[in-house]
Amino acid sequence: MNTPSSLEELIKALRCLPGVGPKSAQRMAYHLLQRDRQGALHLARSLDQAVSSVRHCSKCNNFSEEDVCPMCRSQRRETDMLCVVEMPADLLMMEQAQCYRGMYFVLMGRLSPLDGLGAKDLPLERLLKRARELSCEVILATNFTIEGEATAHYLATLLRAQGLKVSRIARGLPVGGELEHVDSGTLAQAVLERRTVTE
Amino acid sequence: MNTPSSLEELIKALRCLPGVGPKSAQRMAYHLLQRDRQGALHLARSLDQAVSSVRHCSKCNNFSEEDVCPMCRSQRRETDMLCVVEMPADLLMMEQAQCYRGMYFVLMGRLSPLDGLGAKDLPLERLLKRARELSCEVILATNFTIEGEATAHYLATLLRAQGLKVSRIARGLPVGGELEHVDSGTLAQAVLERRTVTE
Ligand SMILES: [Zn+2]
Ligand SMILES: [Zn+2]
Numbered sequence: 001m002n003t004p005s006s007l008e009e010l011i012k013a014l015r016c017l018p019g020v021g022p023k024s025a026q027r028m029a030y031h032l033l034q035r036d037r038q039g040a041l042h043l044a045r046s047l048d049q050a051v052s053s054v055r056h057c058s059k060c061n062n063f064s065e066e067d068v069c070p071m072c073r074s075q076r077r078e079t080d081m082l083c084v085v086e087m088p089a090d091l092l093m094m095e096q097a098q099c100y101r102g103m104y105f106v107l108m109g110r111l112s113p114l115d116g117l118g119a120k121d122l123p124l125e126r127l128l129k130r131a132r133e134l135s136c137e138v139i140l141a142t143n144f145t146i147e148g149e150a151t152a153h154y155l156a157t158l159l160r161a162q163g164l165k166v167s168r169i170a171r172g173l174p175v176g177g178e179l180e181h182v183d184s185g186t187l188a189q190a191v192l193e194r195r196t197v198t199e
Numbered sequence: 200m201n202t203p204s205s206l207e208e209l210i211k212a213l214r215c216l217p218g219v220g221p222k223s224a225q226r227m228a229y230h231l232l233q234r235d236r237q238g239a240l241h242l243a244r245s246l247d248q249a250v251s252s253v254r255h256c257s258k259c260n261n262f263s264e265e266d267v268c269p270m271c272r273s274q275r276r277e278t279d280m281l282c283v284v285e286m287p288a289d290l291l292m293m294e295q296a297q298c299y300r301g302m303y304f305v306l307m308g309r310l311s312p313l314d315g316l317g318a319k320d321l322p323l324e325r326l327l328k329r330a331r332e333l334s335c336e337v338i339l340a341t342n343f344t345i346e347g348e349a350t351a352h353y354l355a356t357l358l359r360a361q362g363l364k365v366s367r368i369a370r371g372l373p374v375g376g377e378l379e380h381v382d383s384g385t386l387a388q389a390v391l392e393r394r395t396v397t398e
Contacts, residue, residue, distance in 0.1 A: 002291055004252070004263055007262050010245040010249040012245075013241050013245035017242075018227060019226075019227075024218065026288060027217060030262075030288075032250075033262060036215050037250050039212070040215070040246045041246065041250055042215065043215055044247050046208050046209040046211075047231070049205045050209040050232060051239050062201070063206050065203040065205060089229075
């Protein structure tokens, strides 16, 4: 009887946010009702708007408000490479690095047996269809985590079976990186993946 | 052009939640759109519902859906004590402890100069009105943090000037607490606030 039911409901509803436990849901609800009712209403509108208008691009699988996203429609992108990333944020990082002008495919996840995410949870049919359509080199740019590596390995097998050329982005020291300050795993990998220096 | 505008808007809107920075807002938005659209819509409804129906009880200042909350209306509470707490969660803790049957006043905050919260941000007029109305002992149960202590000190001065009896909940070792495992500040305070043992 000491908590109004609509406040209890709000605290419960906030738990759908990843990383939000009972304590922080309570703190968030108090904050919104006490200090930011405008923000709460704006958040409600934004949730409705995003749920109703955001879907996946039929070509790259990134979030999009249209069937084919502006990037896949663009005439200014090269179509001889398809870069596979885990999440939209990774695509943004690639674009910020300004090192790549080709097409993308966003997995929206990775193989993660611990989280119960297997191959059936990834849009593999659509990746294969897109790769066959472009018939180009596929660059695997999943993370260098255990899960990202496993995903890259799985995708490489799948794509090579289709006769496609598959590559993986390189590991090594970061630009400006000093041997003294890099972790030993990265250093070992940099030695292993050393390149012949030509004139 | 790589992030749909309604997704960008949602990421921005999620920033109104306390403790949510740009990275976690992005992660939350991806999660909702990718895996929990039902949860997102339910959250939107709960925000609307709570904002429209939750206000403050005119007597205890706790969140309430009515002008006077069920606890303040209850015939089963004693009216000879008024317990002042910082937040609704503190009231819930007091009730769980089942050590108190009196009335409450919820400050919905504390004096916190670092966060820019001064006396004018606390509902002091309403606390004084309520305390005068009940004309009873006021128990200060704000936290034993620097801010909670400063708040208690400030309220004590204010309430005593009205001729009201004011008390503060005790500090000391927790029940079941061992000297070996308690912090020295608490132990020092327990010695300072020692009680005479009578038959
Ligand atoms: Zn696209
Ligand atoms: Zn009340």
